[in-house]
Amino acid sequence: MSSKRVVVTGGAGFIGSHLCARLLSENYGVICVDSFMTGSLDNIKGLKKNNNFSLIIHNVSQNINIPGKVDYVLHCASLASPKDYLDFPIQTLKVGSLGTHNALGLAKEKRAVFMLFSTSEVYGDPLVHPQKEEYWGNVNPVGVRGCYDESKRFAEAITMAYHRIHKVDTKIARIFNTYGPCMRRKDGRVVPNFINQALENKALTVYGNGKQGRSFCYIDDLVEGLYRLMLSKVNEPINLGNPRESTVLQLAKIVIKLTNSKSKIVYKKLPQDDPRQRQPEISRAKKFLKWEPKISLEEGLKRTISWFR
Ligand code: UDP
Numbered sequence: 462m463s464s465k466r467v468v469v470t471g472g473a474g475f476i477g478s479h480l481c482a483r484l485l486s487e488n489y490g491v492i493c494v495d496s497f498m499t500g501s502l503d504n505i506k507g508l509k510k511n512n513n514f515s516l517i518i519h520n521v522s523q524n525i526n527i528p529g530k531v532d533y534v535l536h537c538a539s540l541a542s543p544k545d546y547l548d549f550p551i552q553t554l555k556v557g558s559l560g561t562h563n564a565l566g567l568a569k570e571k572r573a574v575f576m577l578f579s580t581s582e583v584y585g586d587p588l589v590h591p592q593k594e595e596y597w598g599n600v601n602p603v604g605v606r607g608c609y610d611e612s613k614r615f616a617e618a619i620t621m622a623y624h625r626i627h628k629v630d631t632k633i634a635r636i637f638n639t640y641g642p643c644m645r646r647k648d649g650r651v652v653p654n655f656i657n658q659a660l661e662n663k664a665l666t667v668y669g670n671g672k673q674g675r676s677f678c679y680i681d682d683l684v685e686g687l688y689r690l691m692l693s694k695v696n697e698p699i700n701l702g703n704p705r706e707s708t709v710l711q712l713a714k715i716v717i718k719l720t721n722s723k724s725k726i727v728y729k730k731l732p733q734d735d736p737r738q739r740q741p742e743i744s745r746a747k748k749f750l751k752w753e754p755k756i757s758l759e760e761g762l763k764r765t766i767s768w769f770r
Pocket of ligand 1: 542543544638649650651652654655666668669675709731732735736
């Protein structure tokens, strides 16, 4: 058995499963806790063969019990696709609030390091560009995205309270748009949508005029940043994302080119409160974690496309 034990909530999800794989490769004992609401057994099929990996099927919005010592609690469980949190707003609110409270309680009891997987959505539809960690955001609490944004803002607040009051060693990763293998085919987010549409020669659905900006980070880059943050001494929030910004329309054209697809583009209604722009300012990550993304959008998309094929 390996010496350090890590609990990964949401460990069977897109980001969680990649992180579990990385932790196993670094010889950690990994306990994956997942309700399979959006995670899947397929994502962890390969990991289950490793003796250092164990799975607990559990919804972390309920109390979490883990026997034995725990060195790290990485709270990754969440609904992360706008499609999911529009369909399941209450579950989204619960996992961000109650789930974070339970995961913090576990970290406190075990005297473990805690890391929250937060989001660029805490900045809402940002009025400051690019977004620095000091920016407090522009969120509509009663809009359709409020269930996600506000639960993550609550999650950050309770994480800092546990740090200040209970002296838990906490980390907050603010994760910007990330893509790669293991995203669900019907995930609803823009990269899997466009790749699947292009591979089937169906029209790519651009919402609004496609001029909204997003910055896409390849999963391997993100996992490296998360791993460095977990081991760091930093307790303040840190942006993790790729600073290269593209419009959604540019992304659609790149995906069509890389897949040699015959697909056209169709324009659909822009969802309510869809942020107009989003780009991480990552000087904090560069300074404290010596981290920045290395994989270009074209390279990351090629790898993702070949996985989806
Ligand atoms: N989007 C799009 N077509 C799609 C899915 C998404 O044009 O089929 C747009 C969406 O409106 C948003 C951007 O792509 O402006 C990124 O959406 P996603 O759901 O990936 O995540 P978000 O960044 O909004 O959290």
